[in-house]
Amino acid sequence: MQTINQILSSAIRKNGFPLAFQKIEVIRVMPHEVEKKISFYNSKYKHFNHQAMASKKPISKIV
Amino acid sequence: MTINYTQITNLYICLYADCIPVRGAQRSSICDLTRGNIFLFQSEYFEILEYLITERIGRILEKIESNEEQQNIKKFIELLYENEFITFRNDQSEFPAIKDSWESQCRIQNAIIDIDHKVHDFEKIFNELDNLGCEFVQLRIFSDLIDLDELTRIISLSKNKSIESIEIIIKHNISIPDKEYILFLENEPSIVNLTLHSSLTDRIIKINYELDDSRKLIFRNINIVSKNINSHMHCGIISIKNMTPPSTATFLENKLRNGCLNGKVSIDYNGEIKNCPSMKHSFGNINEFRLNEAIEDSRFQTHEYINKDQIKVCKDCEFRYVCSDCRAFLEVPNDIYSKPLKCGYNPYVAEWSEWHLIHEKKYAIQHYGFMF
Amino acid sequence: MICIFSGKKDFTTTQVIKWINNLSEYEVIRINYDETPSSQLITFEVINNDFTLKIDDRVVRLNEIKSVWYRKGKNWLLNFQERIKIKDHFNFSEYLNDKISSEQYKLSEYLHYLITSQIPCLGNPTKNDLNKLIVLEMAKQVGFLVPSFYISNISSQLKKILHESKDMVTKAMSDGIYFFDHKQTEYGYFSYTETIQVHELEKLREIIGPSFIQKNIRKAFDLRVFFLVDRCFSIAIISQTDQKTKIDFRKYNDQKPNRNVPYLISNELEAKICQLFRKLQLNTGSIDFVVDIDNNFYFLEINPVGQFTNFSISCNFNLEKEIAKTLITYANNKSDFEFCN
Numbered sequence: 001m002q003t004i005n006q007i008l009s010s011a012i013r014k015n016g017f018p019l020a021f022q023k024i025e026v027i028r029v030m031p032h033e034v035e036k037k038i039s040f041y042n043s044k045y046k047h048f049n050h051q052a053m054a055s056k057k058p059i060s061k062i063v
Numbered sequence: 064m065t066i067n068y069t070q071i072t073n074l075y076i077c078l079y080a081d082c083i084p085v086r087g088a089q090r091s092s093i094c095d096l097t098r099g100n101i102f103l104f105q106s107e108y109f110e111i112l113e114y115l116i117t118e119r120i121g122r123i124l125e126k127i128e129s130n131e132e133q134q135n136i137k138k139f140i141e142l143l144y145e146n147e148f149i150t151f152r153n154d155q156s157e158f159p160a161i162k163d164s165w166e167s168q169c170r171i172q173n174a175i176i177d178i179d180h181k182v183h184d185f186e187k188i189f190n191e192l193d194n195l196g197c198e199f200v201q202l203r204i205f206s207d208l209i210d211l212d213e214l215t216r217i218i219s220l221s222k223n224k225s226i227e228s229i230e231i232i233i234k235h236n237i238s239i240p241d242k243e244y245i246l247f248l249e250n251e252p253s254i255v256n257l258t259l260h261s262s263l264t265d266r267i268i269k270i271n272y273e274l275d276d277s278r279k280l281i282f283r284n285i286n287i288v289s290k291n292i293n294s295h296m297h298c299g300i301i302s303i304k305n306m307t308p309p310s311t312a313t314f315l316e317n318k319l320r321n322g323c324l325n326g327k328v329s330i331d332y333n334g335e336i337k338n339c340p341s342m343k344h345s346f347g348n349i350n351e352f353r354l355n356e357a358i359e360d361s362r363f364q365t366h367e368y369i370n371k372d373q374i375k376v377c378k379d380c381e382f383r384y385v386c387s388d389c390r391a392f393l394e395v396p397n398d399i400y401s402k403p404l405k406c407g408y409n410p411y412v413a414e415w416s417e418w419h420l421i422h423e424k425k426y427a428i429q430h431y432g433f434m435f
Numbered sequence: 436m437i438c439i440f441s442g443k444k445d446f447t448t449t450q451v452i453k454w455i456n457n458l459s460e461y462e463v464i465r466i467n468y469d470e471t472p473s474s475q476l477i478t479f480e481v482i483n484n485d486f487t488l489k490i491d492d493r494v495v496r497l498n499e500i501k502s503v504w505y506r507k508g509k510n511w512l513l514n515f516q517e518r519i520k521i522k523d524h525f526n527f528s529e530y531l532n533d534k535i536s537s538e539q540y541k542l543s544e545y546l547h548y549l550i551t552s553q554i555p556c557l558g559n560p561t562k563n564d565l566n567k568l569i570v571l572e573m574a575k576q577v578g579f580l581v582p583s584f585y586i587s588n589i590s591s592q593l594k595k596i597l598h599e600s601k602d603m604v605t606k607a608m609s610d611g612i613y614f615f616d617h618k619q620t621e622y623g624y625f626s627y628t629e630t631i632q633v634h635e636l637e638k639l640r641e642i643i644g645p646s647f648i649q650k651n652i653r654k655a656f657d658l659r660v661f662f663l664v665d666r667c668f669s670i671a672i673i674s675q676t677d678q679k680t681k682i683d684f685r686k687y688n689d690q691k692p693n694r695n696v697p698y699l700i701s702n703e704l705e706a707k708i709c710q711l712f713r714k715l716q717l718n719t720g721s722i723d724f725v726v727d728i729d730n731n732f733y734f735l736e737i738n739p740v741g742q743f744t745n746f747s748i749s750c751n752f753n754l755e756k757e758i759a760k761t762l763i764t765y766a767n768n769k770s771d772f773e774f775c776n
Contacts (some may be wrong), residue, residue, distance in 0.1 A: 018644035020607040029623040040252045048443040052228040052570045054255040059201040062298040155458040168453035
């Protein structure tokens with residue numbers, strides 16, 4: 001991650017980009033293949049979720 | 064952490080609105096709604112905490128006579144400051160409290176559906192849950208009746224509806240290899256929890272994915288437990304594990320409503336519509352009645368509103384607003400306001416015990432027919 | 436019916452739809468800017484200044500829509516157009532593709548003009564992308580304190596300013612970098628408001644891209660106010676004790692999240708906020724301030740499409756319900772609405 005950041009930063013600095021873009025945070029995102037496997041599209045509400053939403057409290061206490 | 068008391072002598076101690084003190088008999092808690100933590104302290108300091116936020120710091124310290132007491136109070140203040148529960152401000156009115164209310168956009172948030180010897184009419188059930196805006200469904204399958212293909216069929220009936228996710232508790236079929244269960248899970252993104260019970264051992268199958276754009280590790284687990292979950296009688300366990308880390312919505316719901324029954328409708332293994340499958344009272348059978356009719360019953364709704372401040376013993380417990388409660392199995396079976404049977408915590412001495420070993424619970428254990 | 440123009444990933448929209456279903460009998464149609472034709476096919480007919488839409492199988496006439504929420508995105512009501520590539524005429528192909536885009540864009544502008552002149556709308560179809568620098572000017576006109584700023588494309592001049600004022604930050608004049616490459620690199624790229632020091636400009640060439648630097652306010656906390664028609668909902672974000680979030684609270688710390696607590700703003704501040712939103716012809720949005728240790732409120736920016744659901748939940752403001760109620764009130768009292776067009 002550091003390497004990518006350094007490469008980007010120096011490329012941007014060389015080209016005289018605005019100061020606002022000299023520091024860029026680069027992070028790994030979910031690969032498309034993975035997203036296809038776990039994302040959930042609720043067609044009733046036309047809402048695309050990266051991952052199906054779970055209940056915040058336990059639904060039962062049987063386990 | 065050292066605080067410069069001369070610098071802040073004219074300021075007030077302000078407890079952040081998302082840090083809520085809850086008084087217990089022996090111990091009290093501060094529920095941190097943002098960080099999801101519970102901070103415990105001796106209840107003698109509860110009144111001190113209430114007093115600390117009423118006057119300017121200089122005046123408070125002036126009024127304390129003994130040096131030892133002053134040191135103790137300062138230590139307490141420092142502890143609160145270290146945990147980032149408090150700040151020092153000139154004007155307290157700028158930071159009002161969080162409104163003490165709870166509302167939901169859906170009449171029903173979650174449903175438990177039990178299956179044992181017969182399969183219910185899931186098309187009817189999911190249509191009716193959809194009309195109520197139900198978001199979460201938990202299927203508990205106690206027998207071998209449902210195989211993975213049948214389960215796939217049932218889940219497909221929940222699509223294109225209000226349901227956001229499904230939890231499944233099903234008997235482990237040992238002849239099915241792990242990878243088939245994994246494939247099943249991967250084909251159903253709406254399943255957020257899969258537990259296989261009555262297995263040979265206790266283990267977890269971890270399916271790891273990568274980081275997503277909010278920097279969390281995405282994973283899905285299959286929980287395998289050896290416990291033989293063959294009926295709804297196994298439900299109702301109160302433990303630290305089953306408590307909900309405090310957050311604004313869940314904290315207020317646990318405080319103002321019944322943490323377990325609020326917004327819940329259930330269908331037991333016989334198709335009886337109930338608040339929860341472990342409760343006795345039925346509001347009709349799913350084959351004859353509609354869910355929206357059944358939940359109109361005033362008794363159904365009363366159960367949703369029984370909160371911890373109305374329940375004996377619980378009302379003195381520092382965990383009461385993070386506990387989801389249980390109204391099905393009670394310490395005093397005919398008293399709907401008695402504490403959960405399966406809770407082994409005694410707030411009067413601040414100690415946990417194994418609930419089934421507690422002498423006072425013997426009558427109730429016999430009444431419900433629990434064998435140990 | 437009530438129509439919501441949004442994006443498919445927007446969770447807030449889903450919550451508002453659930454509230455509308457709970458509180459009224461109105462049907463809700465959600466149109467996402469980022470759907471593919473396979474999940475949402477839009478066909479339309481415009482006859483003079485009346486139009487009929489068909490979204491998947493649902494026919495919608497303009498007069499059936501009782502209120503609208505412009506939540507997120509732009510250029511809704513248009514299907515994704517495949518790009519063309521003509522062999523040996525690459526440059527013309529690119530030009531043609533841009534031409535088709537501008538056809539789509541102008542039509543979209545017109546359709547939304549028809550909507551906003553006849554139907555009560557929350558939010559605005561064209562104002563999602565405000566010019567932050569112009570807004571700073573307008574904020575000053577309304578009487579807000581604005582942290583002093585300096586803009587130049589001459590690095591030696593910028594160095595001079597930084598030499599004089601040690602405590603400065605730099606940020607984008609449009610929006611910060613927020614880009615995801617799921618397909619090739621699988622990285623996300625972000626930029627935030629950052630501190631800037633003289634030594635960081637050492638190796639730069641003399642003429643650089645236009646750079647905006649601003650005085651860094653020693654803050655006590657951040658303040659975000661959500662504005663809805665005529666009411667303000669204010670949240671204080673306690674980001675100060677955390678090094679990571681000290682400058683830009685959006686650089687979230689997942690391990691130790693910042694506290695979001697309700698805040699009571701003065702009547703004076705509320706009046707200025709209403710004034711600024713009216714000046715911008717916006718009836719909703721969020722406005723960000725930084726509050727210093729002497730309780731001075733410095734205006735930072737307005738975001739017509741703010742993320743507020745996290746704050747709404749943690750402070751128990753239930754903004755999703757308030758928005759639903761507003762859309763229902765608009766729908767019930769269509770004739771009472773003040774149209775700007």
